[in-house]
Amino acid sequence: MKKLRLALNKGEKLRFLSHLDYAQAVERMIRRADIRMAYSEGFNPHMKISFSSALALGVTAAAEYIDMDVLEEDSLESIMERLNRVAPPGLEVLDGKEMPDKVKKMMAICNYAIYEVTGPTTADVEWSELLKTFNEAPEISYEKITPKKTRIIDVKEFVKESITAHVDDGKVTLVMGIGIYPQGTIKPSEVWNLGKDSYNWPITSDYEIHRRAIMVENEEGRFTPLEINY
Template sequence: MKIRIKFAKYGVMKFIGHLDMMRYFQKAVRRAGIDIRYSEGFSPHQIMSFAAPLGVGIESFGEYMDIEVLSMTSAEDMKQALDRVMVEGVRILSVNVMPDHVKNAMASVAAASYRIAMKNRAFPINELDEKLRAFYAQETIPYTKETKKGIAELDLKQGLYKIEADESGAVCMLVNASSSGNIKPTVIFEKFCEFTGVSIPQTAYQVTRLETYADMAEEGEAHKFVPLSEV
């Protein structure tokens, strides 16, 4: 059986990196007594995969992982069993049994929404909204990305689906998070700061991932983003 688990990671847990979170969950699944499926071979490992890695320092309320189990009582029981063995700063938000044909979480990821809260308010709220609109109204948002292979010229606009201020004065955005076109929210935010001529150091804002989405668009449709737990 394929199980999709949604969890939140916040507070001091934002300092735990992706690989360590995987190890954390491998142990948590054992502590919770979940009848997880193991791979074959001399050193079997749990069938477990994570949707989209989260950078150190970023909080999230929309993390996903898929596991396969051999048996279970109910999704609710599993949610409680897992949540009981969590540490402060990790909460199990939902557990869903997925139909077998559903693509795994990692392959399904198309977009993610983020919230960027500035510790010192750099912009008045009404001004922020206006500036974000102007920023998004640009035809292109050119960006030079340095990779191991060399330099790539990108247009961030292609993968920026939405950007706006929320009522608290934080910047919220929906960006491409697929394996081929992933955009870091901090890159967008830095571009925005550059656009407005304000300089905000990385340590002066907190990034939170709000949700991770699959794209359920039919042929011909542009996008139809659905949270991974609801596909």
């Protein structure tokens, strides 16, 4: 048995797949490629696959990562090729790496994400100036509402670096890096709406979200899951 870590696309055609549907699409692709997988034990055995994160409905990603335990002698390159032969549009295998037998769950180590949020802008403004108040604030209180509770969080605990903007054809794309920590996180949609409601960003409630990267941040820097060995 060997453990493979693969980077997969979640393209525009898969935007409206839930995380569960996306996981099931990956499993169907593996079955169609006839990859021999290791399975869990018990009454309901399932493929030994773990994902880097759960993307919200409507969010695309440049790369989603999975760890999979395979019972194959075939090379990594051959397995990737077999998967891509049967991959539906928008779910191609982009890259891969063979990992040590014992690795940490990616959901536990992937703690930083870079998002692009794009929507119509309602005014012609100098975004670098407009974003200064938000970017330079040492603390920003925000009432985060979840189904279980409502609490006040400090947005700058999770958005530590400056948001940047790019305008094209009447739409603005805001690029934001967001930390994902044991104490929680903030959604890019929440940052977008906070800017609209509290900082007079000339945007509407109509937007699309693309995750440019999911990363592992440690004392040495930020790395993709394929750039580390744990």
